[in-house]
Amino acid sequence: MTAPRPIRFFHQGQLKSVTGLPPTTTVLQYLREHARCAGTKEGCAEGDCGACTVLVGDLDADGQSVELRNVNACIQFLPMIDGKALLTVEDLGASDDLNPVQQALVDCHGSQCGFCTPGFAMTMQAIYERHQAHGTRPDRQALADDLAGNLCRCTGYRPILDAGERMFDAPARTLDRAPMVAALRTLREDPPLQYEASARDGSPQRVFAPRSLEDFAALRESLPTARLVAGATDVGLWVNKQQRELGDVILTGRVDALRRIEAGADSSLRIGAAVSLEDAWAALSARVPALRELWLRFASPPVRHAGTLGGNIANGSPIGDGAPALIALGARLVLRRGSATRTLPLEDFYLDYMKNALQPGEFVEAIEVPRPAPGTRLRGYKLAKRYDSDISAVCAVLSLRLEDGVAREARFAFGGMAAIVKRAAKAEAAVNGRSWDEAAALAAAQALREDFTPMTDLRASAAYRERAAANLVRRFWLETRANAPIDAGSASVWQAVNLQRSVA
Incomplete structure (x- = not known):
């Protein structure tokens, strides 16, 4: 352990x-109150x-540039931005x-009460910086996808999307990153953070x-009861909403070895436990486009x-969408305690509601995802009350390998149907x-009644879950059958709505 020191960042x-x-203390509390x-x-x-959206910048691996990403300041703890740049x-x-x-927001009347506008502006700045760096320009749907974490209750999204298109018409003017690079190089010389203070x-x-x-x-290993925190996208709510104290905290986000995505010798994909959800899902969907x-x-x-795939998996929520996809793909977890490691199929990791197979002092080091075998058919389905940014009522990721029209190696993983995500x-x-x-x-749809006894809650009734899960199995067959399979997009209500809008 190093000596205690202050939290240091560029702002x-x-x-x-x-x-x-x-x-x-959250980044938002620091900004507004201090x-x-x-x-x-x-x-x-x-x-x-998204009202609290800020940009957080971190040096790339070679220390030559800063990557800026929009995150929610309300669930980021201040120690998590140590060594980074904070832009508001x-x-x-x-x-x-x-x-x-x-200027585009002003010109397009993209603000009324103005409460959400700073958050929109910060997300739009992240979009602007990314596309200017690559010499690209997003279409309207890409803008909508990028703005999915920002809500507006009075202006409406049409003028904001107009502004997203308009901002690229002006002469390019990006943020000056040179001072950030210099400052973050200085901060990189600091010893690893150990911060001590009184809790609330x-x-x-x-x-x-x-x-x-x-x-x-x-x-x-020496602090087996300490709380591991990755992106705090769940733990942050424990503090904000449940007023829980966390005790000692160990952050995963500064361990470079946990932030890598690598190709394994057997063509598997090895995703470090601290790889962001965005980067992990991008890598997964590049291999399996059906997951996009x-x-x-x-x-x-x-x-x-902010969040990580490793954190999502270790958290073990029965309604998390990461586990069904990874279980359907046959993922394995690399678990580590001290210098000893072991590998465990993800489906064997979950023991009961919010209980897993981790031993004291052990943690998830990486997730290994095999490459799908030739002939594999896979689809991922999410049912929720909102299309964007909502918790699933049912998440199903269904996979099988077809060999001369015969189904082999079926892996049907469901979230929201039991106390754990399971096959x-x-x-x-x-x-x-x-x-x-x-x-x-x-036959598979009918057999689901033997696999699951779903519950009724605010997201869906047990009867809905049971029927919807069976319907998703049928949809999977319709999209993967040998004769005249339907296009996945034709079964998407969202794509149908967009098509109607474009025709109108």
Whole structure:
């Protein structure tokens, strides 16, 4: 363990040092209550509305440039931005010198009450910076996808999307990253963070952010009851909504070895536990394009930029959308305790509601995802009350390999149907080894009643879940049958609505 030191980051053109604040002080609380940067607003305090959106910048691997990503300040703890750059709406432009994003919002009447506008401006700035760097320009649907984490209740989205298109018409004017690069190089020389202060209840609390995998493993082994925090997209709500104290915290986000995506010797994809949801889903959908819609509907861009796939899997929510996809793909977890590692199929990791197979001092090091075998058919389906940024009522990822029209190696994984994400063993058995025809699909749909006894809650009734899951099996057959399979898009209500809009 290193000696305690302040939290240090780059903000408003200066290196900032923070001491004395509770370790679970959020970035939003720091901005509004301590830095007096009141442009960033608090809406939901749970990462859902986007009013608090800021940009967080981190050096790339070679230390030559800064990558900026929009995240929700309300569920980011201040120690999580140690060594990084923090940009808020105050950094975009002055009232007498608006930048292209701000000017486009003015010209297109993209604001009424203005409460959500700073968050929209920050997300739009992230979009603008990314596309200017690549010499590209997003279409309207890409803008809508990128803005899915920002809600507006009075202006409406048409003028905001208009502004998203208009901002590229002005002469290019991107943020000056040179001061950020210089500052972050300086911060890189700091020792790993160990921050100590009183928690909100007055008890002592420590936060550790080791940088090497060996140091992280040793620290986790010596502090087996400490709370591991990756993106805080779930843990942040424990603090904000449930007023829970976390005790000692170990951050995963500064361990470079946990932030890598690598190709394994057996053509598998190895995703480090601290790889962001955005990067992990991008890699998965590049290999399995059928997962792209599930990726876009998994939370929002600000949540995907902060959260990690490893955290999503380790958290083990029965309504998490990562586990069904990975179980259907036959993913394995690499678990580590000290210097010892073991590999476990993901489907065996979950023991009961919010209980897993981790031993004291053990953590998820990586997720290994095999490449789908030739002839594999896979689809991912998400049913929720909202299309974007909503928790699933049912998530189904269905996979099988067709060999001369015969179903082999069926893997049907469901979320929202039980206390844990699990495979539908009876439904799989109903199709394995038989012709993949309508009778097989019907048998699998009926077998789901033996696999699951879903519950009724605010998201859906048990009867709805049972019927919807069966219908998804039938839809899977319709899209993968040998004769005249339907196009996946033709079964999408969302795409049908968009088609009607374009015709109108």
